[in-house]
Amino acid sequence: MNPPAERLIHTAAGPARITTPAPRATWWDLAARDPDTAVTQIPTWLDCLCETGPYRDASRLYTFPDGSRIVLPLAGRGRRPRYLDAEESWPAGWGVGGPLASGEVTPEQARALFDDLAHRPALRVGVRFRPQGAGLWQRAAPGTFRLEPHMTQAVDLDGGFGALWQQRFHTRVRRDVKRAEKACLDVEVDRTGRLVPVFQELYDRSIERWAAQQHEPLALARWRRRREFPTGRLAAVAARFGGSCAVWVARHAGEPAASIVVLRHGPHAKFWRAAMNRDVAHPVRATPLLYRLAIEEACEQGCQIFDLGESAPGSSLEHFKAGFGAVGRSSPRYWRERLPVSSAERGLRTVVKRAIRFRDA
Template sequence: MTLQAYRVSIEAAGIDARPAWADLVEQDQSIALSKTPQWADCICSSDHFSDATLLFRGEDGRRLILPRLRNPSVPGIFASPPRHWNLGADASGFLSEGGPASPRETSALVQEIRRHPGLRTRVVVGEDDAQVWASVVPSTVYSTARTAQVLDLRGSFSTVWSKRFTGKVRSNSRKAERRGVVVESDSTGRLIPVFDVLYRRSVDRWAQDRGYPLTLMRWLAQRQHPQKKFETVARRLGECCTVWIAWRQGEPVAGIINLTRGPRVTYWRGAMDKELSRGTGANELLHRCAIEAACAGERQSYDFGLSQTAHLKRFKGTFGAGEVPVQIYYFERFPTVATEAKCYAAAKQSIQAAMRIAHTGRLARVPGDTDLMMTGLEPR
């Protein structure tokens, strides 16, 4: 027997949906940060977006929310959330009154998005939402799969330390303390400038590691993650945004920014000075201190977020973080995202190939120095 479809209708959008949205969030502290008006305000204050959240009303009177933002520079483009504002497994999806939306309700809401996508609507879903969405979203909708890593904090910190951290994390944490690494935390925004210095150094390192032009990487980082963005999030979230900095001999060597709401702590951004932090165990000690504080605050999970490289994925796994599926859906009036993704990948490969050729050419001009050509080291 086929169940009758659940009926929903759009009741309000944008600022008109805000009172109902705020009311639902206030009622339930377990709601993920990415589904709150506070996070939308962080994005709108830092980037060129405006609130386009949708309030739905179900046939049974239930209120359902899709947090959504509009890009005013390109009419008809919506995102939940925009790129560069993902929060790992703490993804978006629907916020529903009285508990998670059922597959039947989610199916009806997805159909509404498909009927009203604008030119394009991007929706990121994680954890349990990802499984429900996968069962109801048509296969014709373009999507990409990602993976977040989440550490279970239930039990005391001693349980996390002894049973979930690997021996490598415990050893490196102790080594960092022996080598004079000191960790400082702050929730007033005072340490944002220190973190930003480390972040810009990391950008330079990423350019070298990934084979991208330094000028291009610096421009992209400044455009996507300026210091103003970190400052805005720290100011708007207050005590829910904590900056952790590892110091050694008076110099900052590594830093992270963590965001907290209800039972979740999310590792949002990280940076380090690779030369100063090399062999110190500073990164392990940073996360150990942050995780210990989360346990003391009776949080239930520590979300390490999405990983851009296999190396980062392995590093997060040493803390005992398990993998959580994250899916990114694109609802389009005209199907162009798949083609754009292929063009983007081809452009990246072309840039990297050009950089390798240029790098080899510079080395080839060093007469008789074949070792430099083989190792990729340039003469000073």
């Protein structure tokens, strides 16, 4: 890894010093100070990204005259010329990134960050902001950055699991969980990576199901899904997160039915991935049971938020998560490109979808 480089820029908030990559000690310090730090904003997440994909650490530390500091987690594409680089927080499929701060960010500081990113030589720069404080960044974003709306759903764990179960879990969810309990499922949770192969097997089955639902050739579905979530990625995450990565597995009559992966940092728990053998899992409602158990454990561990990840408004996935008391919150992405590469990519995907009569799930 190259040593950090520093430079001075002049901003409306005064002269600011930029250090890149951001020193890890400072990044971890801000992650501990910022109460809204998400699992996907810590250095471990970037390490997992770099280990399992063609990425490099491009994080940036902004230090202002009053001593306040902002760290922007950022990943660049490895081994690309600067004019073809993409610097993002984060790349597609890696969730919420965005800045961490030692205190309240001022409008001048927010504009300084955007001004710096606007002058980066990379072909594309994008930042996906967390819901907390998103309004500040929206007001600071210049016209050169485009808004891409996103929504995340999260369960507020205030009041404990008893209150969630009685007051906020939907009747259909409680009914499904009780049905699963009567089915006498065997549930196991592992924090060593031992159950990663079980999850991977179920994920491969899920790809087959998704391909059939979407009228997508299986070979194309496998290529696309494994490009997004390659074999070995979960093992890398489990190894780096250690006890903070829980792999839950439910079995029926000895056969793996469903599995979910939950990560944790401080008071934040995050559902990350799910997979199932629908023929086994659906009749006994294995997946709702795993969600219920994971949320209950997060409450017992003192977590304040259970992040269920991104959903499309009005989708069946949004409806499913809302059954556990999850509330949708805006998590916008702002990005800019020097050439319209993304538009060309979207156009190509549209042509392919039409050719194979793809059905969005």
